Amino acid sequence: MPDHDHAHDHDHAVSEGNALRAEALESLLVEKGVVTTAAIDAVIRRYEQDLGPMNGAKVVARAWVDPAYRERLLRDAWSAIAELGLARGGAPLVVVENAPGIQNVVVCTLCSCYPAALLGISPSWYKDPAYRSRVVREPRKVLAEFGLELGEDVEIRVWDSSAELRYMVLPERSPGSEAMTEDELASLVTRDSLIGVARAKAPGSDAPGARRG
Amino acid sequence: MAEPRIPPVLDLEGPAAPPQRNGELVFDAVWEGRLFGLTMALHEAGRFEWEEFRARLIAEIAHWERQHDSTERWSFYERWEAALEGLLADKGLCPREELDGREGVLAARAPGHDH
Amino acid sequence: MNGIHDMGGMHGFGPVRVEENELLFDAAWEGHVRGMFALILGAGLTNIDAFRHAIERMDPTSYLTVGYYGRWLVALETLLVEAGVLRPGELDDRLRASSAKRGGGSPVVLESVRKPAPDRGPFDVFRPVEARPRFAVGQRVAARNLHPPGHTRLPRYVRGKQGVITRVHPACVFPDTHAHGRGEQPQYVYSVRFVAQDLWGVDGEPAASVNLDLFESYLESA
Numbered sequence: 001m002p003d004h005d006h007a008h009d010h011d012h013a014v015s016e017g018n019a020l021r022a023e024a025l026e027s028l029l030v031e032k033g034v035v036t037t038a039a040i041d042a043v044i045r046r047y048e049q050d051l052g053p054m055n056g057a058k059v060v061a062r063a064w065v066d067p068a069y070r071e072r073l074l075r076d077a078w079s080a081i082a083e084l085g086l087a088r089g090g091a092p093l094v095v096v097e098n099a100p101g102i103q104n105v106v107v108c109t110l111c112s113c114y115p116a117a118l119l120g121i122s123p124s125w126y127k128d129p130a131y132r133s134r135v136v137r138e139p140r141k142v143l144a145e146f147g148l149e150l151g152e153d154v155e156i157r158v159w160d161s162s163a164e165l166r167y168m169v170l171p172e173r174s175p176g177s178e179a180m181t182e183d184e185l186a187s188l189v190t191r192d193s194l195i196g197v198a199r200a201k202a203p204g205s206d207a208p209g210a211r212r213g
Numbered sequence: 214m215a216e217p218r219i220p221p222v223l224d225l226e227g228p229a230a231p232p233q234r235n236g237e238l239v240f241d242a243v244w245e246g247r248l249f250g251l252t253m254a255l256h257e258a259g260r261f262e263w264e265e266f267r268a269r270l271i272a273e274i275a276h277w278e279r280q281h282d283s284t285e286r287w288s289f290y291e292r293w294e295a296a297l298e299g300l301l302a303d304k305g306l307c308p309r310e311e312l313d314g315r316e317g318v319l320a321a322r323a324p325g326h327d328h
Numbered sequence: 329m330n331g332i333h334d335m336g337g338m339h340g341f342g343p344v345r346v347e348e349n350e351l352l353f354d355a356a357w358e359g360h361v362r363g364m365f366a367l368i369l370g371a372g373l374t375n376i377d378a379f380r381h382a383i384e385r386m387d388p389t390s391y392l393t394v395g396y397y398g399r400w401l402v403a404l405e406t407l408l409v410e411a412g413v414l415r416p417g418e419l420d421d422r423l424r425a426s427s428a429k430r431g432g433g434s435p436v437v438l439e440s441v442r443k444p445a446p447d448r449g450p451f452d453v454f455r456p457v458e459a460r461p462r463f464a465v466g467q468r469v470a471a472r473n474l475h476p477p478g479h480t481r482l483p484r485y486v487r488g489k490q491g492v493i494t495r496v497h498p499a500c501v502f503p504d505t506h507a508h509g510r511g512e513q514p515q516y517v518y519s520v521r522f523v524a525q526d527l528w529g530v531d532g533e534p535a536a537s538v539n540l541d542l543f544e545s546y547l548e549s550a
Contacts, residue, residue: 018291044246158538
């Protein structure tokens with residue numbers, strides 16, 4: 001706190017300087033035809049949408065291949081997660097399972113509670129009033145905006161984290177993934193699928209899982 | 214075969230490993246992510262072998278550590294940028310004078326410009 | 329409190345905006361505020377419930393405009409002023425001063441106001457209680473029509489509505505008292521499922537439910 005103010009100003013100025021240099025580098029290389037903006041955007045999109053929290057993905061992959069592990073995960077999430085050598089988080093965690101005909105989706109309408117200990121920083125949209133206000137009232141519509149269209153044959157369960165318990169969705173295993181190794185399965189699991197606004201990716205797909213646009 | 218989560222080229226541990234949390238990359242500013250994307254895109258376009266970049270990154274980090282002590286502000290991606298600049302200059306892809314010049318042009322923009 | 333933060337079901341916030349190329353670049357910001365939070369938590373000056381309530385007490389316009397980390401900063405300042413560590417307006421003065429010159433400013437001394445630090449993490453909320461749970465899985469309950477002026481975790485949109493208990497959790501620190509320095513007073517927490525059309529009437533979607541974790545005193549038999 002005490003020296004935070006001017007140190008922060010200094011850090012900010014340095015960061016602005018770095019940003020300028022990085023921008024100069026990119027603009028020159030694009031002009032010279034060495035690289036394209038689209039290629040850079042594609043890398044970033046891949047990292048932002050597809051290559052989400054590895055730890056959550058690892059847990060899901062194990063649950064997909066090991067039914068007994070899945071049972072333990074649903075009963076006592078942190079203990080099961082600790083079996084994989086991952087650290088226990090500070091807040092209680094509950095894993096809710098998708099199934100044919102059941103889609104779970106997580107929100108915190110009152111503030112923005114999120115299973116950060118397992119999944120890291122939450123996306124901005126999760127913390128924004130639009131998501132917090134709407135997903136409890138019109139989940140099917142909100143999911144459709146994310147590219148996940150669900151008919152009335154699918155029951156949508158919204159979990160509003162109103163107490164200290166945090167929630168993570170266990171998405172359904174992607175069809176066609178039967179021959180994949182656990183590591184390969186983990187690469188199908190996106191952050192959005194762990195929040196419940198998308199399915200896990202299809203095998204061999206380059207496209208992000210069910211993201212709109 | 215599914216795409217690996219973090220490409221094998223990136224170190225997950227050791228001096229050349231980028232900052233991570235919960236098994237994914239984290240960046241302190243937009244420019245860091247942009248720079249990362251640029252580097253991977255250049256590599257994917259075949260502009261350099263990963264080991265060439267990696268060796269420079271490790272050298273830049275070691276050089277910084279010799280010049281500074283641990284109480285000073287550390288930025289992984291500043292070291293990354295230095296490594297990339299050096300590599301691109303040596304390959305003739307982006308001479309330093311040109312980069313300095315472009316930086317000057319951008320800096321002269323009116324304030325309030327959104328990078 | 330019936331504040332702006334309690335936004336479940338509200339209209340008017342527009343579409344969910346997803347930043348297409350947003351990488352996780354909040355790390356430094358998050359680090360700073362989490363560090364400050366840990367500092368005042370470690371000094372025994374607050375708990376997570378009081379922190380949340382400090383955010384809830386913000387002026388509503390500011391709440392909607394300063395952003396997620398902006399809200400944390402306001403809450404931290406509020407709590408530090410209320411703890412007597414900062415004078416009201418002192419943070420503004422210091423920011424004005426530091427933008428004019430580098431360096432200077434005396435360290436904030438927490439020692440004079442430090443209380444015993446809690447020995448558990450802020451989210452470590454399970455507590456043993458003697459009483460048995462009042463409600464059971466499968467039981468139909470109603471969320472009571474309560475409108476506490478202070479901190480609560482009973483959203484407006486469920487008050488007076490009926491649902492079914494799907495899970496009974498261990499007793500947890502009760503936010504409504506803990507936020508106001510009236511002790512942990514742990515209560516059982518119940519996962520309760522509310523059918524969408526019971527919450528929103530004819531405007532609710534079919535085949536949808538909202539599941540909340542509610543403290544025992546928020547509920548009554550239906």
